[in-house]
Structure formats: C-alpha cells, structure tokens
Amino acid sequence: MSMLLEVSGVSVTFDGFRAINNLSFQIGDAEMRAIIGPNGAGKTTFMDIVTGKTQPDEGHVLWGPKSVSLLKMSESQIAREGVGRKFQRPTVFEDQSVFDNLLMALKNPRGAFGVLFYRLGDKDRERVRLLAEEIGLQDELSRKSGELSHGQKQWLEIGMLLAQDPKLLLIDEPAAGMSPAEREHTTEILRRAAKTRAVVVVEHDMEFVRRLDCRVTVLHEGAVLAEGSLDHVTSNQDVIDVYLGR
Amino acid sequence: MRPFIIRHPSVGVFLALLALFTIFVTVMSEAYGLGFVSTSFVKTLGKTLCLGLVAISMDLVWGYCGILSLGHFAFFGLGGYMIGMWLMYARTKLIVVASLANAELPATEQEVVDAIGNQIFGVVGSSDFPLIWIFADSFVLQMALVVLVPGLLALIFGWLAFRSRVTGVYLSILTQAMTLALSVYLFQNDSGLRGNNGLSGLQNLPGADAIAQSHISIWFFWASAAMLGLCYMAAAWIVSGKFGSVIRAIRDDETRVRFLGYSVEGYKLFIFVVTAIIAGIAGALYYPQAGIINPAEIAPIASIYLAVWVAIGGRGRLYGAVIGAAFVSIVSTYFTGGQAPDINLGFYTIQWVDWWLVALGLAFVLVTLFAPKGIGGLIDLFEGRRSPDRHGADLGPDAGSLREAEAEK
Numbered sequence: 001m002s003m004l005l006e007v008s009g010v011s012v013t014f015d016g017f018r019a020i021n022n023l024s025f026q027i028g029d030a031e032m033r034a035i036i037g038p039n040g041a042g043k044t045t046f047m048d049i050v051t052g053k054t055q056p057d058e059g060h061v062l063w064g065p066k067s068v069s070l071l072k073m074s075e076s077q078i079a080r081e082g083v084g085r086k087f088q089r090p091t092v093f094e095d096q097s098v099f100d101n102l103l104m105a106l107k108n109p110r111g112a113f114g115v116l117f118y119r120l121g122d123k124d125r126e127r128v129r130l131l132a133e134e135i136g137l138q139d140e141l142s143r144k145s146g147e148l149s150h151g152q153k154q155w156l157e158i159g160m161l162l163a164q165d166p167k168l169l170l171i172d173e174p175a176a177g178m179s180p181a182e183r184e185h186t187t188e189i190l191r192r193a194a195k196t197r198a199v200v201v202v203e204h205d206m207e208f209v210r211r212l213d214c215r216v217t218v219l220h221e222g223a224v225l226a227e228g229s230l231d232h233v234t235s236n237q238d239v240i241d242v243y244l245g246r
Numbered sequence: 247m248r249p250f251i252i253r254h255p256s257v258g259v260f261l262a263l264l265a266l267f268t269i270f271v272t273v274m275s276e277a278y279g280l281g282f283v284s285t286s287f288v289k290t291l292g293k294t295l296c297l298g299l300v301a302i303s304m305d306l307v308w309g310y311c312g313i314l315s316l317g318h319f320a321f322f323g324l325g326g327y328m329i330g331m332w333l334m335y336a337r338t339k340l341i342v343v344a345s346l347a348n349a350e351l352p353a354t355e356q357e358v359v360d361a362i363g364n365q366i367f368g369v370v371g372s373s374d375f376p377l378i379w380i381f382a383d384s385f386v387l388q389m390a391l392v393v394l395v396p397g398l399l400a401l402i403f404g405w406l407a408f409r410s411r412v413t414g415v416y417l418s419i420l421t422q423a424m425t426l427a428l429s430v431y432l433f434q435n436d437s438g439l440r441g442n443n444g445l446s447g448l449q450n451l452p453g454a455d456a457i458a459q460s461h462i463s464i465w466f467f468w469a470s471a472a473m474l475g476l477c478y479m480a481a482a483w484i485v486s487g488k489f490g491s492v493i494r495a496i497r498d499d500e501t502r503v504r505f506l507g508y509s510v511e512g513y514k515l516f517i518f519v520v521t522a523i524i525a526g527i528a529g530a531l532y533y534p535q536a537g538i539i540n541p542a543e544i545a546p547i548a549s550i551y552l553a554v555w556v557a558i559g560g561r562g563r564l565y566g567a568v569i570g571a572a573f574v575s576i577v578s579t580y581f582t583g584g585q586a587p588d589i590n591l592g593f594y595t596i597q598w599v600d601w602w603l604v605a606l607g608l609a610f611v612l613v614t615l616f617a618p619k620g621i622g623g624l625i626d627l628f629e630g631r632r633s634p635d636r637h638g639a640d641l642g643p644d645a646g647s648l649r650e651a652e653a654e655k
C-alpha cells in the first residue's frame with residue numbers, strides 16, 4: 001500500500017525537554033487511525049509537526065505519492081496540500097455565522113485576489129447546506145457560531161474540516177464535551193470520512209476508540225509504544241503499565 | 247442577486263447623508279450660496295471629511311484586520327507631501343517665468359529651473375533640486391506618486407514585518423518607529439523637503455490666481471466628499487464579502503486561519519498596502535485645504551490620535567470610524583482653539599487648552615473599558631439590534647447552548 005504520510009525519526013525538544021523522541025509513523029490513503037496515550041505523551045505536538053506549527057529538530061515528514069517534504073512548507077501551504085486539522089479546544093470564528101465559517105473553509109482558491117472577487121453562487125450555497133446537514137447544524141446556519149454549544153462547536157469544526165476536502169484529517173479529541181448521542185454521531189461522520197481519505201483521531205475515551213474500530217497507535221513519552229488492533233494494544237503489558245493501569 | 251446597496255443599507259444611508267451634507271454646505275457657502283458658512287469653515291469641514299477617510303483606512307486595517315498600525319498618519323502625510331511638491335513647483339514656476347519674461351534675453355530652461363530652486367530652497371540655504379523632486383514638474387507623475395510612495399513604503403515595511411510574523415504590540419511599536427524615523431528625517435534641512443519649514447502656500451492652485459479661495463475651498467470640499475463616498479463604498483464592498491470574512495477571522499485567530507490554507511501574511515500585506523494608499527489619497531486632499539504641511543504633521547502622536555478616533559467612533563464598523571474622526575477632531579479644535587470657556591472651580595480654573603488632552607485620554611480609557619463599540623454602538627441601541635449578552639463559561643453539552651450566567655437566572 002502506498003503511504004500518504006510518512007513520519008520518520010522525528011524529535012522535538014522544548015527547553016531541554018524531549019516532547020517527541022525519534023517518532024516514526026505512517027498512514028495510507030484511505031485509512032483510519034486512532035492515537036491514544038497519557039497526558040503529555042506528545043499527541044498534540046505530533047500534529048503540530050505534521051501541520052507545520054512546530055519545526056522538529058531532526059527527522060523527515062514526507063507527503064503524498066511524490067514524497068515531498070512538509071518541513072519546508074508554511075502552515076497554509078501544508079493545509080492547501082490537503083492536511084486538515086481540528087484542534088483540541090474547538091476554535092471556530094465566534095463572531096461569524098455558521099454559514100460564513102463553513103464558507104471560509106470550503107475548498108476554493110485561497111489567494112487574496114481570488115477571494116476578493118469571489119461571488120457566492122448556488123453551487124457553493126448547496127455545498128455548505130449539505131455539510132451543515134451532515135454535522136446537524138442545518139438550522140443554525142445564520143446563527144453566530146459563538147452562540148453554539150460546546151458540542152455544536154466541535155461539530156462545526158469537523159464540518160469545516162470536511163469542507164476543506166483534505167486528503168488527511170488530523171482530529172484532536174473530537175468527543176470531548178459531547179453527550180453519548182453526539183459521540184455516536186461523530187463516530188459515524190468520521191467513519192464515513194475515512195472511506196475516502198486518511199483520518200487520524202486522538203482520543204482518550206476508550207469506548208469511542210473501540211467504536212472507531214481501527215488500528216491504534218499508543219504514544220508514550222514522545223515515541224510509539226505499541227501499534228495494532230485495539231485488543232492487541234490493550235493486552236500489551238507496557239501499555240497497561242503506563243496508560244490503562246493508572 | 248439583490249444590489250449591493252440594498253443588502254447593506256448602512257452604505258446607502260451613509261452616502262445619502264454625505265450627499266445631503268455636501269448640498270447643505272454648498273448652499274450655505276460664500277461661493278455658491280447664502281454665505282452663512284465662511285470659507286475657512288468650509289475648509290475645516292473639507293479637512294474633516296479627509297480625516298474621516300483616513301479613519302476608514304485605519305478601521306480597515308485595525309478594526310477589521312486587527313493590525314494596530316500606529317503609522318497610518320505617516321502615509322497620510324506622505325500623500326500630502328507628494329501633492330505639495332507639485333503645487334509648490336508649478337506655482338513657483340509660473341511666478342519665475344513671469345518675472346524672467348521682462349529680462350532682455352529669454353531665459354533658458356536651466357535658468358528657469360535654477361530660479362525655481364532658489365525660490366523653494368532658499369529657506370534651507372540651498373538651491374539645487376534633490377532627486378526626489380524629479381517628477382515635480384509633471385502633474386500626472388506627481389499624482390501617481392501620491393499613490394505609489396505610501397503604497398511602496400507600506401509594501402516594503404509590511405513585507406518585512408509580516409513575513410517575520412511580528413504581531414500585536416510589537417508591530418504597533420515598529421509602526422511607531424517607522425513614523426518617528428520618517429518625521430525625524432523630514433525635519434532635517436537636507437531632507438530635500440525643506441526641513442521643518444515644510445511645504446507651504448498649498449492653498450493656491452497654480453494658474454488659478456484669479457479664482458477666489460471661497461470657490462477653491464468648495465471644490466476641494468466636493469472632491470473630499472466624493473472621495474470619501476467612493477472609498478466608503480469600496481471599503482464596504484471589501485469587508486462585506488468573503489474577503490471581509492477572512493480578514494475578520496485573521497483578527498480573531500490568525501493561527502486558525504493559516505490551518506484553513508489562507509496565507510495570512512499575504513492578506514495582511516494586501517490590506518496594509520491598500521489602506522496606506524487610501525491614507526495617502528486622504529492626505530493629498532487634506533493639505534491643499536490646510537495650506538501647509540510640515541514634519542510635525544507626521545509626528546508619531548498623530549497616528550495615535552487616529553487610533554483614538556477610531557476607537558471612540560467604534561471600530562469594526564466603517565461609519566463608526568468616520569463619526570469618530572469627525573466628532574473628536576471637531577471637538578478637539580473647539581477645545582484647543584481657545585473658544586471653549588474656562589471652568590472656574592473657585593480654587594482652580596480649568597483651562598481647556600491645557601486640559602483637553604487629559605479629557606480626551608480619559609474618554610478613550612472609558613470608551614475602551616465600558617463602551618467598546620464606541621459611538622457607533624449607539625446606532626445599535628437605536629436599531630434594537632443587539633448581539634446576545636452572553637456571560638460565563640460554557641456549561642457543556644447537556645445544558646444545550648446556555649451559559650453559566652444565563653442558566654443562573
């Protein structure tokens with residue numbers, strides 16, 4: 001299977017503290033992967049590296065069939081390459097309507113002049129409406145997103161991610177602050193997304209991970225501790241010691 | 247789709263009020279009407295419109311894009327200097343040619359230029375034209391510089407600053423440094439722009455000696471009103487669409503915008519340059535009405551005032567910026583011009599000339615703390631369109647969209 005993203009031998013040090021330690025990670029074109037691990041394991045930092053927010057001290061991050069390096073690109077270039085990201089804390093533009101948030105994320109030319117002369121047509125209106133339906137916000141389109149509940153904001157952010165139509169979705173703790181029913185819906189959205197693209201989900205909630213039903217990577221102290229099916233990793237003694245046994 | 251003005255009624259209202267105001271002043275003017283409004287007051291009103299225009303540019307860059315530039319008055323001043331160079335050169339040339347016409351031998355081209363140089367630079371003990379005056383003989387080229395000089399300075403400065411991701415307070419300080427450097431440079435006699443004398447006599451249009459100032463003042467008033475209306479529409483168009491959505495998003499969380507794939511630096515640079523150009527045009531209309539420009543106009547404090555006007559008027563809405571600039575500048579003129587009566591407290595007499603700045607500073611602090619929407623916020627009250635009053639943290643998913651403070655009620 002050809003790899004979409006290949007991270008190899010990456011290390012990051014913050015003021016002498018090794019947050020990521022010789023980490024290697026691969027994911028293929030239409031694959032779902034869950035990343036679990038204790039607090040401070042480096043899960044968010046891993047996403048920071050892939051999306052260009054943090055520069056690693058060493059290692060490679062290669063992308064796509066041509067294996068181009070992501071390390072030389074800016075955050076916005078990486079996003080345009082097709083890496084979408086949802087943050088741990090939902091960050092939507094609270095002062096703007098749900099519609100405007102989705103429209104901004106919708107895959108379209110990103111240059112200043114293209115955007116300046118952009119005209120909203122029926123096609124994009126329809127695309128936004130379909131996305132809103134998928135995330136259950138079709139009745140909230142004209143509301144300011146700051147008025148949404150925490151769970152709705154999480155969804156809006158997932159919707160914005162889908163709107164970007166990325167090849168790889170990096171999703172940090174999507175289920176935090178969601179009710180059980182909302183979690184179920186989120187699982188459904190993610191599984192549907194993973195049919196056509198790669199999805200990496202960081203989550204603490206084991207029940208949620210189990211429902212995703214995918215390969216699991218366990219991070220600990222900035223390195224991969226174990227990888228495999230959920231049952232496989234949860235029966236691993238190291239994993240039980242550092243994570244599950246607490 | 248419905249026309250732009252219908253979708254954005256505030257633009258229509260603004261333009262209508264501006265037109266009414268222009269007609270009213272014209273009817274009241276000495277040149278074309280009843281003569282109730284003096285020529286000098288027409289000039290004051292025309293200048294106020296230009297200040298409204300530069301306030302729009304400040305609102306675009308700060309209120310909408312979140313870049314607190316404390317240097318936009320430098321661009322304003324540069325626009326003024328650029329038009330001033332042409333005005334001074336062309337008028338001096340007419341005078342020189344007229345006086346040389348009486349000589350026995352016809353004057354050569356070089357003699358004319360030398361004589362103009364003598365006239366203009368005599369005050370700084372020089373007579374040679376510095377290189378920066380190279381286009382001053384051509385109206386068209388010098389007018390192009392009104393746009394190009396502020397635009398290019400903003401482009402270079404912005405490119406360096408935004409590329410290194412300088413933001414927030416640091417960026418504000420940098421823009422102040424740029425402004426300070428520019429004004430210190432212009433204060434020097436060998437800056438080529440007559441040092442602290444500045445450029446003067448700008449109220450006299452070359453070849454229009456026979457036309458009274460009462461007429462010229464109204465023409466500039468019209469030009470200022472037209473440019474304000476035009477730029478207001480352009481600015482409203484820029485901020486109303488997806489572009490406006492992106493720059494407001496940059497203001498609120500630029501990191502997040504990057505992860506959506508937008509090149510934040512490019513957008514900031516675009517808005518910085520466009521607003522510098524608008525500021526330059528505003529300055530080019532302002533200084534012929536003021537009659538004189540000197541480096542003190544570009545002093546860093548002027549750019550800070552600009553931010554104060556926009557804050558008091560209400561940033562993030564274009565009419566707020568115009569209201570703020572007009573209101574504060576006119577009230578300032580009243581209090582600092584010595585017209586305001588002193589307040590006698592018995593033990594101390596408040597003289598407004600001394601205390602006005604304190605009062606303005608206080609007003610700024612109060613507005614920032616208690617009425618962040620500024621004067622423009624009053625219009626919301628009037629319209630009854632208030633954004634929901636939400637306090638406290640999220641309660642979490644189960645309490646729906648209620649927040650702490652709402653649920654407690």
Ligand SMILES: Nc1ncnc2c1ncn2[C@@H]1O[C@H](COP(=O)(O)OP(=O)(O)OP(=O)(O)O)[C@@H](O)[C@H]1O
Nearest residue numbers: 014015019037038039040041042043044045046088
């Ligand atoms: N910018 C930074 N500067 C200094 N230390 C940092 C920085 N970013 C992360 N760290 C440290 O790196 C370690 C890994 O952090 P990271 O946020 O990646 O953990 P995580 O696995 O996402 O944890 P959580 O489950 O709590 O979200 C932590 O110890 C954190 O304190």
Ligand SMILES: [Mg+2]
Nearest residue numbers: 043044088172
């Ligand atoms: Mg994290």
